[in-house]
Amino acid sequence: MFPIRDHNPSTGTAYVTHGLIALNVAVFALTFASTGDPHFMADWALIPALSSAPTYLTSQFLHGGLLHLAGNMLFLWIFGDNLEDRMGALPFLGFYLASGVAAGLAQTLSDPVSTIPMIGASGAIAGVMGGYLLLFPRARVDVLFIFVVFFKIFPIPAWIVLGVWFAIQVASGAATPSGMGGVAYWAHAGGFMAGLALTVPLFLRLGGTAFWARTAGHPPHPEAQYRTRRSPIPRAGRRR
Numbered sequence: 333m334f335p336i337r338d339h340n341p342s343t344g345t346a347y348v349t350h351g352l353i354a355l356n357v358a359v360f361a362l363t364f365a366s367t368g369d370p371h372f373m374a375d376w377a378l379i380p381a382l383s384s385a386p387t388y389l390t391s392q393f394l395h396g397g398l399l400h401l402a403g404n405m406l407f408l409w410i411f412g413d414n415l416e417d418r419m420g421a422l423p424f425l426g427f428y429l430a431s432g433v434a435a436g437l438a439q440t441l442s443d444p445v446s447t448i449p450m451i452g453a454s455g456a457i458a459g460v461m462g463g464y465l466l467l468f469p470r471a472r473v474d475v476l477f478i479f480v481v482f483f484k485i486f487p488i489p490a491w492i493v494l495g496v497w498f499a500i501q502v503a504s505g506a507a508t509p510s511g512m513g514g515v516a517y518w519a520h521a522g523g524f525m526a527g528l529a530l531t532v533p534l535f536l537r538l539g540g541t542a543f544w545a546r547t548a549g550h551p552p553h554p555e556a557q558y559r560t561r562r563s564p565i566p567r568a569g570r571r572r
Contacts, residue, residue, distance in 0.1 A: 335493055336485070338410055339472040340551040346413035348421045352428065353405050356453055359393045360401050367396055367451070377449035380440040392432040394451035404453045410473070411457070411464045414551070418467060419534060431459020431527045438522020442505070455519040458501075459527025465494045466531045467538075470549030491549075498524050 366372040374382070378391035395401040416424040435455020440446075464471075469491040477484050498521065505517030535543065546552070 334476045334478070335407070335410055335473050336476050337474050338414070338490070339474070339487065339555040339557075340414050340468055341553070341556045342413040342417040343553060344417060346416045348425045348428075349408060349412035349416050352412070352425075352453075353408060356393055356395070356401065356405060360395050360398075363394060364397075367394060373449040373451075377451045378436050378439070379449050380444050380446040382447075383440070388433045388436040389429065391436065391449075391451050392429070392453050392456050395453070396451060400452060404457055407457050408453065408460065411460050414468060414471075415460055415463050415531075418538075427463070427527070427530055428456050428460065430530060431462075431523045432456030434526030435459065435516075435519040435523030438526075439516045439519035442518035450516050450519065452516075455516070455523035458520045458523035459530065461494050461497070462524040462527030462529075463531035463534075465491060466528050466535050467543075468549065468551055469544075471551050472555065489549075 363372075363376075373379070376387060376390045377394060378384075378387045395404065412424075412428075415427070419427060432453065432455050435458060436450065439450055439455070469489065471490045472487040473490050473493045474485050475488050475493060477486055501517045501520040501524070504515070505521060508515075508517060539546070543552075
């Protein structure tokens with residue numbers, strides 16, 4: 333299941349979200365050839381056993397491959413603009429970086445002696461997802477469902493999409509032995525919880541549960557409506 337878009341259009345241009353995407357792409361293009369160098373990783377990636385403070389920030393902009401980058405940027409593009417719209421540009425930037433730092437701390441606490449480098453924006457983006465869940469739990473998210481050769485897009489409430497994603501991270505983190513695996517599940521879970529907590533002050537300023545009552549958990553503006561085109565492939569009738 334892959335989220336591909338939401339029905340929650342932003343009311344302005346998300347300059348920080350677009351800038352973060354561009355910066356991540358640029359850093360990937362400049363550093364991809366170096367991510368296999370252990371000296372480079374020791375300087376810029378987050379390695380819990382080394383506890384180098386600057387790497388809690390620098391590691392957020394490194395990615396290990398094109399799919400790693402593309403998946404993270406897709407999630408940022410889907411969920412980031414709406415939070416930036418509500419928070420404002422500079423507060424959102426601080427929120428994003430703080431969520432990434434919290435994600436790194438969560439991973440470090442889960443395995444403080446690990447020497448496995450951790451890179452990627454997913455911890456910070458998990459924070460964005462946590463904030464989105466608090467503000468827009470019933471915003472519709474289009475999810476591409478793939479089962480063998482069956483492809484279908486379903487609109488699903490955000491609380492289901494993000495809740496299931498968070499549950500998978502916690503379950504996977506609990507099932508993965510310390511020092512094993514190639515995914516920082518606890519960074520994802522920690523970033524998500526940090527983002528949710530950091531969004532609480534904004535949620536309260538908007539009215540708290542009264543905000544939910546006014547919007548029913550949906551975007552506080554008209555939802556985007558996407559038109560689907562019929563397939564140009566004619567349907568085959570049954571033979572008699």
